[in-house]
Amino acid sequence: MTSHQPRSPFERLKEHYDHAELVCQECGFEDEAGTWEASTDGATIVYHHTCPKCGAERVHSLKLSDSDAAREHAQKRR
Numbered sequence: 001m002t003s004h005q006p007r008s009p010f011e012r013l014k015e016h017y018d019h020a021e022l023v024c025q026e027c028g029f030e031d032e033a034g035t036w037e038a039s040t041d042g043a044t045i046v047y048h049h050t051c052p053k054c055g056a057e058r059v060h061s062l063k064l065s066d067s068d069a070a071r072e073h074a075q076k077r078r
């Protein structure tokens with residue numbers, strides 16, 4: 001495994017969502033090609049995914065100051 005520059009826990013959390021959180025809770029559709037979008041206002045980071053089938057939106061948000069929480073979330077449900 002090649003190691004690039006250290007990634008922030010928030011990037012790792014996005015990857016976690018991209019892999020583990022793509023099944024819609026409304027209709028059960030698995031958006032295999034989908035990704036979560038991350039956006040931030042400088043204080044909070046918001047991850048957002050819209051189901052391509054039924055349009056249900058899912059949002060996770062975290063404080064940017066809370067990188068420990070991001071780390072914990074990314075390690076869950078492996």
Ligand SMILES: [Zn+2]
Pocket residue numbers: 024025026027028029051052053054055056
């Ligand atoms: Zn859906």
